[in-house]
Amino acid sequence: MQYKIPRGTYDILPQDSRQWHKVISVFRETAQSFGYEEIVTPVFEQADLFERSSGESSDIVRKEMYRFEDRKGRIFALRPEGTAPVVRSFVENHLDATARINRLYYIGPMFRYDRPQAGRYRQFYQYGVECIGSHHPYYDAEIIALQNTFLQRLGLKGITLEINSVGCATCTKDYEQALIRFYEPQKAELCPDCLERLNNKPRRLLDCKVPHCKTISAKAPVMLDFLDADCRSHFEQVQSYLKLMNISYTINPHIVRGLDYYTHTAFEFLNNSLGAQNAVSGGGRYNGLLKQIGGMDLPAVGIAGGFERLMLSLKQEQIMPADEFRPDVYLILMGKEAIRMGIPLMNRLRQTGLAVIFDPDKASLKAQLKAADGCKARFAVIIGADEVTSGKLSVKNLDSKEQISCSFDELFRILGSPSLP
Numbered sequence: 001m002q003y004k005i006p007r008g009t010y011d012i013l014p015q016d017s018r019q020w021h022k023v024i025s026v027f028r029e030t031a032q033s034f035g036y037e038e039i040v041t042p043v044f045e046q047a048d049l050f051e052r053s054s055g056e057s058s059d060i061v062r063k064e065m066y067r068f069e070d071r072k073g074r075i076f077a078l079r080p081e082g083t084a085p086v087v088r089s090f091v092e093n094h095l096d097a098t099a100r101i102n103r104l105y106y107i108g109p110m111f112r113y114d115r116p117q118a119g120r121y122r123q124f125y126q127y128g129v130e131c132i133g134s135h136h137p138y139y140d141a142e143i144i145a146l147q148n149t150f151l152q153r154l155g156l157k158g159i160t161l162e163i164n165s166v167g168c169a170t171c172t173k174d175y176e177q178a179l180i181r182f183y184e185p186q187k188a189e190l191c192p193d194c195l196e197r198l199n200n201k202p203r204r205l206l207d208c209k210v211p212h213c214k215t216i217s218a219k220a221p222v223m224l225d226f227l228d229a230d231c232r233s234h235f236e237q238v239q240s241y242l243k244l245m246n247i248s249y250t251i252n253p254h255i256v257r258g259l260d261y262y263t264h265t266a267f268e269f270l271n272n273s274l275g276a277q278n279a280v281s282g283g284g285r286y287n288g289l290l291k292q293i294g295g296m297d298l299p300a301v302g303i304a305g306g307f308e309r310l311m312l313s314l315k316q317e318q319i320m321p322a323d324e325f326r327p328d329v330y331l332i333l334m335g336k337e338a339i340r341m342g343i344p345l346m347n348r349l350r351q352t353g354l355a356v357i358f359d360p361d362k363a364s365l366k367a368q369l370k371a372a373d374g375c376k377a378r379f380a381v382i383i384g385a386d387e388v389t390s391g392k393l394s395v396k397n398l399d400s401k402e403q404i405s406c407s408f409d410e411l412f413r414i415l416g417s418p419s420l421p
């Protein structure tokens, strides 16, 4: 029997893992340069945390959560997203006591039981940032600027930013009434999911991907026309900060976001050449979430993005963020005496941080030099019978093909070792 990887998951193979880690490190550096610190939470939480925060009527809760019962009958879920766990940890660990503004970032696998397709997986990796503690519209812009800087540092050019305001609880009421008045007469034409949405969360109708529903929704009233004075002013101030930061955007009044916790600003970074799964990242302000899950009444704003869609975007734009791995030394030891001399040398080289490859089961010098070229080593260091007699080493620069004989100490200088052990 041959085992197969579960549907909707994938392996990161060695040839791709350097690019993967490079992208992660660019994200970490960017987040840290904005003053954000890492928070790591478990991959599973009480299912109720997500049911309450994402919303019972959201697709994530209704269809996509990996829910399970443990041996003691407790109900958990593999996390479908990172915001609720971060907020749970923030509340549980009283992080509000450590600083007025908490800037947090996270990286890790998330799980959603969705129909797999290009850019959509059942286990996917998210990077996210959350800024907890202030209403100020500057922070909405800071979160957007952080994501924008990250994309710029990766060299991506084909990504656009769309923003919207989903208002607050007060202005949402009038808006939802207007939506019901708009959709009711066209009820017969809506998909079954949208009929349910009309009863639970009319705003979600705007997010439906069914073509006919999309055509109907194109004419639906938009939240921007229902914003109260505070929400309107907040949205205008966010835009003025984006302008000061020279960040281009368009206003898309149809952004609703798939999770229930958003208030005020909502935003998405899109790569339209990715096809249906074009959202590279998305987020917004969620002022009510901390209180909703039993914490203090603190406002917050954040964003999260999928690494897979970033990697696809990098591939499309032919950007290779990481250099290929090149070992510094391929060590060739011919015979027992050479091994006696060479293994301690190998240890010293590795202790200085140099990457050394040694293959004792390759027989001939020719085969080993071929292997050294094959793994793109910078130098081959050879100890054979002559070297054992002379106490010197042969060093071959595998780029220039030049070969010299040198002492052990000279070798460290040739390799540019940071320190002589």
Ligand code: HAM
Pocket: 080, 081, 082, 083, 084, 112, 114, 119, 120, 121, 122, 123, 124, 125, 126, 128, 129, 130, 258, 259, 279, 280, 281, 282, 283, 284, 286, 301, 302, 303, 304, 305, 306, 307, 308, 309
């Ligand atoms: P989200 O829009 O559900 O928001 O997900 C954020 C990003 O995760 C998406 O834009 C997409 O790049 C990626 N993503 C989502 N589902 C999948 C999937 N099945 N396969 C691959 N990538 C996927 C959130 O998760 C919010 N927690 C964002 C947030 C943070 N809001 C405030 N703070």
